[in-house]
Amino acid sequence: MRQAERTSALLPAFRASVPVLLGYLAIGLAFGLLLVKSGQPWWLSTLMSLIVYAGAAQFMAVGLLAAGTSIAEIAILTLVINARHMVYGLSLLDRFAPCRRFKAYLVFALTDETYAILTTVAPPEGVDRESYYAAVSALDHSYWVIGSTAGALIGTVLPFDTRGIDFALTALFIVLLIEQMRSVRKAAPYLVATIATGAALLIVGPANLLIAAILASIIGILPFRKALS
């Protein structure tokens, strides 16, 4: 029974995660290559991708480690970059509420891309939700670990030019935005988020854009609460 459940969740999860496969392998390769070039051992790339598993923070860490930045400062900068994930969890409270076996892992592995898939691509009829969530999360995680390990080991001798393949993640977000528009058919959230992103770019600049834009979006949508419900 358990086995059947897992088998049936794996295929739809793989289908949903293929764009992330392209993106994470490509960006993971770039990360591994960069980390090794900065003087770190190859296994640090694997270990970091396995236990930190946060792309933007990992790229930031390459420079910080090379510069010998204090651990406290690294922790604070990681907090600034990843604070947006608090908001992700907030919108998954109900979705993850029935989850038991994999809940801790689902929360740990909640990257931008996994969040985007879990909130937008529903599992097919009859597939156990928690197994599907866990399979998407674990597949994405494995792509990232494989990509960054490969980048650290063979990044410099890759036989093909992968430049631009990371556009797959932008394409994934565009597709999932269109899917969101099909299910949440109100103009307000999209307009508020667009204005919030523009304002965040002007005020805080590109470095901390995501967290600033997301916070501004939440504040901006609150006045529409009556009108939207």
Next chain:
Amino acid sequence: MTASPFPYVLGALLAMAAVTILCRAAPFLFFMRRRPPAVVDFLQIYIPPMIMTVLVLGSYKGIDFRAAPWGIPEIAAGLAVAGFHLWKRNALLSIFAGTAFYMILIRLL
């Protein structure tokens, strides 16, 4: 370049892992024993579309629109993905076609 001392790297790694998991777990820990206020029910519906909008726009933040190729590959490939998806509604096709188109454009422009 010389390798960084092992305890330092390991400490930094553990600190990053701890902070990241705390960020991801914070709302679940906070609402483990108390009911979220009604506003959270409202936000749970509207956060995903807002975050998707922010993630799409955020993907374009690093582009220099003032210098060649003026962001044309990114904009054109983004429109191609949206167009494909509105037309066929096949997510993988839209993403593969758009990414291939982008990879061609950045080599030509």
